[in-house]
Amino acid sequence: MAYNDFNMDSHWLPFTPNRAFRKDPRVFVGADGMQFTTHDGRKVIDGISSLWCVGAGHRRLPINEAIKKQLDTLDYATAFQASNDQAFLAAEKIAGMAPGDLNKVLFCNSGSEAADTSLKVALAYHRARGEGHRNVFIGREKGYHGVGFGGMSVGGIPANRKVYGGALLPRVDHLRFMHDPANAYIHNQEPESQEDFLLELENRILPLHDPSNVAAIIVEPVAGSAGWYLPPKGYLKRLREICDKHGILLIFDEVITGFGRMGTNFGADYYGVVPDMLNFAKCVTNGVIPLGGVICRDKLYDAMMKTDAPEHVIEFFHGYTYSGHPVACAAAVATLDLYQKEGLFPRAGEMGKVLGDAFHSTFKGLPNVIGIRSLGLAAAVELAPRAGAPGKRAYDIFVDCFKKGALVRPAGDVVVIAPPYIVEKSDIDRLVNTLADSIKAHA
Numbered sequence: 001m002a003y004n005d006f007n008m009d010s011h012w013l014p015f016t017p018n019r020a021f022r023k024d025p026r027v028f029v030g031a032d033g034m035q036f037t038t039h040d041g042r043k044v045i046d047g048i049s050s051l052w053c054v055g056a057g058h059r060r061l062p063i064n065e066a067i068k069k070q071l072d073t074l075d076y077a078t079a080f081q082a083s084n085d086q087a088f089l090a091a092e093k094i095a096g097m098a099p100g101d102l103n104k105v106l107f108c109n110s111g112s113e114a115a116d117t118s119l120k121v122a123l124a125y126h127r128a129r130g131e132g133h134r135n136v137f138i139g140r141e142k143g144y145h146g147v148g149f150g151g152m153s154v155g156g157i158p159a160n161r162k163v164y165g166g167a168l169l170p171r172v173d174h175l176r177f178m179h180d181p182a183n184a185y186i187h188n189q190e191p192e193s194q195e196d197f198l199l200e201l202e203n204r205i206l207p208l209h210d211p212s213n214v215a216a217i218i219v220e221p222v223a224g225s226a227g228w229y230l231p232p233k234g235y236l237k238r239l240r241e242i243c244d245k246h247g248i249l250l251i252f253d254e255v256i257t258g259f260g261r262m263g264t265n266f267g268a269d270y271y272g273v274v275p276d277m278l279n280f281a282k283c284v285t286n287g288v289i290p291l292g293g294v295i296c297r298d299k300l301y302d303a304m305m306k307t308d309a310p311e312h313v314i315e316f317f318h319g320y321t322y323s324g325h326p327v328a329c330a331a332a333v334a335t336l337d338l339y340q341k342e343g344l345f346p347r348a349g350e351m352g353k354v355l356g357d358a359f360h361s362t363f364k365g366l367p368n369v370i371g372i373r374s375l376g377l378a379a380a381v382e383l384a385p386r387a388g389a390p391g392k393r394a395y396d397i398f399v400d401c402f403k404k405g406a407l408v409r410p411a412g413d414v415v416v417i418a419p420p421y422i423v424e425k426s427d428i429d430r431l432v433n434t435l436a437d438s439i440k441a442h443a
């Protein structure tokens, strides 16, 4: 199929340089397993699980069958004042996979909605306990929590914020970024840092706002969108302790680290730290149908149910038309069953070591390579920016890799590979060799 078979005048692409794209479009028309087919009939290997979503690989029959069956049984039902069987089944399954007493699932449709939902739960919970003055949120530099105004406000990627400054939430502060340049090269281990990145939280940020005013701290266990930056050893445990000390809720945004990427159910399991809320999306349905959510600890739900209001009064004024959509929830149940049946989370952990080995042995010493980080089934190679053109080198490499048949992910001047959990060593070799050729070609 030639791309002039469709008209490109109407679709405005998200997070894409549209002018460049129109001149040289990348359009998928089919996918199977690890591979896409493009509009011009080429095969492209999916090196990024299609935005960290497709853990089980593309076009998996058990998921597709479950969706078809659900469409023929109950296509949609109102989400407010009634529900559907699939939403209960999916919530039970998800809560069962989550650590500790993360037992109550609020569904939404995306990671952005999960971020805003979790911030609203935090405010409502504190208010329900008579601490409505707790309304300061703390995110982290380079954090990504989607594109809603709440998520953007606690997010810390400058380009995503700069145009919207006047409309961001007012009472927000940010933790320092937690990358130590001394740990430029990290392979399948937690970095050890001389620097204590949480001292500033304790010594400046909390005293400035007064901890009694802080509602929640939200972080990604591993900073995914920024370029796979790993927390130093002990960082998340200490963050948990600081939150506990001051009655502050800890939110893990696990939209990327959730459902297998770390070789475990969640990043919370990998790091042995239970947050008060855990946001998920993406891999929960293998990317097939939008679904997101927030898993809350019992205490949050219990506090909101403990109200003097009459029983007909809604306890939490929040939700989406498609919260717990039956087709999305049926897809989630089938996806999570499939991950389990095929042992895909442990496999992700194992293949992560293979990916990391390949990154470190292939890229170290190549021109402009200034760092390599691998943990879980994701690895990042950091490149020196072109003078005066930040992000251009990684963008050029991404475009070139695509032409060579590999989908990789540029993030600033970092290039990330995070393949589906079904990835084989031969796929990893193909991805890494293509990227290596491209890094050399863009020296």
Ligand SMILES: Cc1ncc(COP(=O)(O)O)c(C=O)c1O
Residues within 6 Å of the ligand: 109, 110, 111, 112, 113, 115, 144, 145, 146, 147, 220, 224, 225, 253, 254, 255, 256, 281, 282
């Ligand atoms: C950690 C994190 N949170 C939130 C989001 C936003 O998710 P969505 O694009 O589904 O709104 C993303 C997307 O990549 C993410 O990585």
